Structures are given as structure tokens and as C-alpha cells.
Amino acid sequence: MANETAIEKSDEFRGEYELTLETWLRRRFSRLCATLFVIETIGILSWGLLLLSDLPPDSGTPDKSSLLPALALMPLSAGVLGWFYFRVAPKLEARDQIIRSASSMIVALGMIDLASMLIPDLNADGLIAIYFLHLVSSLFLPWSPSDSIRPMVPLLAAWIVVKIITSPTIDSPLLAIEIVASPLGLLPGLGVCALRMWHWRRRFRSAAMARGFGVMRREVKQARRIHESLFPEPISGPGFAFEFEFQPMRDLGGDYIHASRTPEGRIRVVLIDVTGHGLSAAMTVTRLSGELERIIAEQPDIGPAAILVTLNRYAHLVLSQHSIFATAIAAELDPADGTLRTANAGHPPAMVRRREGDVELLDDHGILLGAVDSEQFDCTETRTSLAPSELVLLYTDGVTEVRDRNGRLFGVENLAEAMRRKPAPRSWVRFITSIVDGHRVGSPEDDVLVATLAHQADAPPPSSTADQPTEPGAVE
Structure with missing residues (x-):
């Protein structure tokens, strides 16, 4: 890995590497906000239609008394996304700022989803929402696996607390297993992050080496012209x-x-x-x-x-x-x-x-x-x-x-x-x-x-044609 990252860590390419990554991260963060906003909008419409439908209570859908509080949380999520898209994203410059803002947004959305677990009879599973946020953000944001884990730590901790509060059997072995195994659901997102960054670094190195080689060739040609002028x-x-x-x-x-x-x-x-x-x-x-x-x-x-x-x-x-x-x-x-x-x-x-x-x-x-x-x-x-x-x-x-x-x-x-x-x-x-x-x-x-x-008694002008030996290999 040290050899693979030598180019982007060198003084010559470090600035270009950071600037390119920041530009890409800023653009993808805006797209993430827009995509999650569309998903929330679709969710609001779907739950609204479900609330207005005449489905019988035993049809497998949540009770309408539970749908109303859950539906009220969705505009809050949409508001968070709108705030980050219109007010926060345009002001972001440095890569660290973008990552902190993305982490804050994901934590806010995750906490809203976890709040739905407290609604009676809704049977919401906040862990699935956490996995979903992590995977979607990993698909959009070019950040490292360690960066993607940061917002998940407080969300998983909050989920454990809510899970214990809402669980009817606190001492259940299944609950303990579920809590211990909960981080495993982040593996798909971590894999996406690692693979994305590996491919991106590889493309950057190839492009940087090509540009560097082109610059070097031009400089060498210029140096050769100067060198030949000495002769x-x-x-x-x-x-x-x-x-x-x-x-x-x-x-x-x-x-x-x-x-x-x-x-x-x-x-x-x-x-x-x-x-x-x-x-x-x-x-x-x-x-x-x-x-x-x-x-x-x-x-x-x-x-x-x-x-x-x-x-x-x-x-x-x-x-x-x-x-x-x-x-x-x-x-x-x-x-x-x-x-x-x-x-x-x-x-x-x-x-x-x-x-x-x-x-x-x-x-x-x-x-x-x-x-x-x-x-x-x-x-x-x-x-x-x-x-x-x-x-x-x-x-x-x-x-x-x-x-x-x-x-x-x-x-x-x-x-x-x-x-x-x-x-x-x-x-x-x-x-x-x-x-x-x-x-x-x-x-x-x-x-x-x-x-x-x-x-010479009378020197002729230097010849411009190359003389060849009379017999190839005559001189050994």
C-alpha cells in the first residue's frame, strides 16, 4: 500500500490529489442529498396513500394510529436534507468540512429513523435504516471506510439503547446476539468504500503519471535543445x-x-x-x-x-x-x-x-x-x-x-x-x-x-551522408 499511495502523498501531486478528491466529494455530497430527498418524498407519498387507503386492519399494514406519527417524522427528514443541500453544501470547501457535514447529516437522519422505533405498534426496525443510510452514502460519497464508520458509531450506540428500552425481554440471548452482530451489517458499505477508493486512486495515479511523463518529456526536449546548443x-x-x-x-x-x-x-x-x-x-x-x-x-x-x-x-x-x-x-x-x-x-x-x-x-x-x-x-x-x-x-x-x-x-x-x-x-x-x-x-x-x-591543403565541406563499411562485420 505504501508504494501504491506514493504518488498522491508526494509533494508534487498531494495538492492536486486533495483538490480533485474535494471537488468529487463536494459534487457527490450534493447528489446524495438530492437522492435521499427523493427517497423521503416517495416515502411520504407512499405512507400518505397508505394512510388514506381503506385497507382492513388485519391486512398486514401498521395501524393508522401508528402511521400518523411516523408520517410526521418524514417531513423532518426532508427538512434536514433540504437544509444540507441548500444551506450547507454550497459553503463547503475543504474535504474535512464535507466529511463532517455528511456525517452530521447521516446522524441526524438516523436519529429521526430511530425515533420511529418508539412509536407503539409501528414495529419499525431502526437498524435497517442505519444499514440503508450507510450503504447509500457509501455508494455516493468517495470517502474512506474509516470516514464512513464515524457517523455509524453514535447511530449504533443509540440503536442499542432504544433496542434495550423497547425490547420486552432484556435478558434474551437473541437480543445480545443481535446487538453484538449489528456492526456486520455495515460490511457491504465498507466494501463499497474500499473498492471505490482503490479504483479512484489507481485512476489518479495513472493520470498523474501520464501527465508527469508528458511534462518530463517536454522538459527533457527543451533541455536537449539547450544541451545541443553548447556543441x-x-x-x-x-x-x-x-x-x-x-x-x-x-x-x-x-x-x-x-x-x-x-x-x-x-x-x-x-x-x-x-x-x-x-x-x-x-x-x-x-x-x-x-x-x-x-x-x-x-x-x-x-x-x-x-x-x-x-x-x-x-x-x-x-x-x-x-x-x-x-x-x-x-x-x-x-x-x-x-x-x-x-x-x-x-x-x-x-x-x-x-x-x-x-x-x-x-x-x-x-x-x-x-x-x-x-x-x-x-x-x-x-x-x-x-x-x-x-x-x-x-x-x-x-x-x-x-x-x-x-x-x-x-x-x-x-x-x-x-x-x-x-x-x-x-x-x-x-x-x-x-x-x-x-x-x-x-x-x-x-x-x-x-x-x-x-x-588538408584545401578542406572540402563536411559530408552530410553516412558512409557504411564495405563489408558488414569486417571489423570484429
Whole structure:
């Protein structure tokens, strides 16, 4: 039951739950008053016709001398119902007020019915009237079994007193049994209350979950648009070409890439992979991207290693306090002479593809961001040179850690083998992501980010079509 009522008791839905239940209860209370008023009216007419009839005394009907006092009580019940319908119900707001008013009305009606037991020769059974009131009110009012019992306690107590007073044999075992068993007649009404509230809570939970899911999806879409706005566009120019492809495991991911030009015309790329996935990782990406933008704005000519050192200071002081860390790799290409500088902070190694198809790993593996303070953070730069038509591949571990149906990792070696392909595809990032998609079985288990920075004499615009591997499963 605790799990079933978690939604309506949560801060997000408690107010809506109470308001919906109050509205429903208020509407049903008015209908209960109207229905009981109609029943009382029918009773007045029926007893009036019976009083005016010429039936003989031995026909099984009560004596007319007994009918007259009983008939006089019915307008009193109708007056009570009219009072609650016209004067009380319109003023009710809170659920507790409605329940108290309903209980008071039922007690008043029940007491009037019990008064008929005191009329001689009428043989009225007030217990049946109590059961009837409880069942009808339970059919109309969306209240809990415990709420429905409250007006019955004083009515049953009053019935016991009247029963003892009017009983010719007080010490009769049958009377004792009848008194002890009298609460059992409330079971049908209690069952109706329990079943009604169970169904209603179930409908409310389903509707609340549907609305909550819809709101969450809209918010996630908005967050994804904001998240995607942080990513750069593929760029190219004289001597270089940069492109990337990002496939988050969910709508939002923890991978991020930055690309910009230095004042001297060099191309700078920083790739970050935050621990975790989904919304929490995306929020961390937003913080790191803002810090990276600040660093570059304050130091436009900052190098790859200095970028990672500065990011590590921020990650250690701020993010590590929440057990959040990140890996990163920074690369800088000078299109004028092809000089490539890279620095690594716990990230998978970059790969350089030479013009002839050879692949080199830039395995300058460092410490992940945030793990140690600035004094212990050791980050060195690796320098190499790219000839025209050569490129460097940057990627996150979502590429190499994807598994096939046998649980085998794609791995760095398979990725390097894919990079040796001849002839080279028009778009390496689309080619690599297609290889990864072909290796994967089932839903993605991590974000995938692939980027290339190429040295070109005359860089073409990034391709918009995905290259497929020449043979499915060629890279295992």
C-alpha cells in the first residue's frame, strides 16, 4: 500500500490529489442529498396513500394510529436534507468540512429513523435504516471506510439503547446476539468504500503519471535543445576540416566537445566525458562548458595542457565534492604547418591516421579531471605533425566499450583497424559510428562521440551522408 499511495502523498501531486478528491466529494455530497430527498418524498407519498387507503386492519399494514406519527417524522427528514443541500453544501470547501457535514447529516437522519422505533405498534426496525443510510452514502460519497464508520458509531450506540428500552425481554440471548452482530451489517458499505477508493486512486495515479511523463518529456526536449546548443558546428577552412557526431545513450548525455580558433588561426578541440549518464551528466557538461568558455575567453591563446590543468582545478574544487569526475582530451592543429599538440586527462588515446593508412596511438594517458589537486595533476603535451590528408581521431569510451551479442568489446584495436580502411571514406565520423552501430546489440549503454580534425591543403565541406563499411562485420 505504501508504494501504491506514493504518488498522491508526494509533494508534487498531494495538492492536486486533495483538490480533485474535494471537488468529487463536494459534487457527490450534493447528489446524495438530492437522492435521499427523493427517497423521503416517495416515502411520504407512499405512507400518505397508505394512510388514506381503506385497507382492513388485519391486512398486514401498521395501524393508522401508528402511521400518523411516523408520517410526521418524514417531513423532518426532508427538512434536514433540504437544509444540507441548500444551506450547507454550497459553503463547503475543504474535504474535512464535507466529511463532517455528511456525517452530521447521516446522524441526524438516523436519529429521526430511530425515533420511529418508539412509536407503539409501528414495529419499525431502526437498524435497517442505519444499514440503508450507510450503504447509500457509501455508494455516493468517495470517502474512506474509516470516514464512513464515524457517523455509524453514535447511530449504533443509540440503536442499542432504544433496542434495550423497547425490547420486552432484556435478558434474551437473541437480543445480545443481535446487538453484538449489528456492526456486520455495515460490511457491504465498507466494501463499497474500499473498492471505490482503490479504483479512484489507481485512476489518479495513472493520470498523474501520464501527465508527469508528458511534462518530463517536454522538459527533457527543451533541455536537449539547450544541451545541443553548447556543441559546435562542423567547421572547415584553408588547411583543416573538423567534424563530429554525437549519439547520447538517452535524450541527454555526458559527452561534450568544444571547437574554436586561436587568435593565430590554430584549431582547438576539447573533448570531455563526464562520469554518469542522462540528465545529471548533462548538467555537469553545462557547468564544464561554461568554465571552458571562461578559460578560453580569458586566455585566447591557451594551449592544450594548460586547458586541462585549469579544468582540473575547477573539477577538483567543485565537482569532486559530489563524486563527479571527467576525462578529457585537448588537441590543437596549426593548419600552416600541420603541427598537432595534444594533452590527455584519463581519456582514451587519440589516433592519427597517416596518408598511407597507418594508424598511430597518441597514448599520453594522464589523470582524470578532479581526481587530484593542481599540484599533483601531471599533464604533458604530445607533439606530432600531420601531412595534408592526415587526421587525428578523438572519441569517448562509448565507442570502444560497445559490446556485440557475445559480450565482446569493440576495443581500441578494432577501432584502429577500422581507421586503416582504404580508400578513406568521405566522412570518418559517420563511418566509425556506423561500425559501432553494427557491432552493438540492443540499446546503447553509453554515449558515443566521435570527432576528427584533419590537415588538408584545401578542406572540402563536411559530408552530410553516412558512409557504411564495405563489408558488414569486417571489423570484429
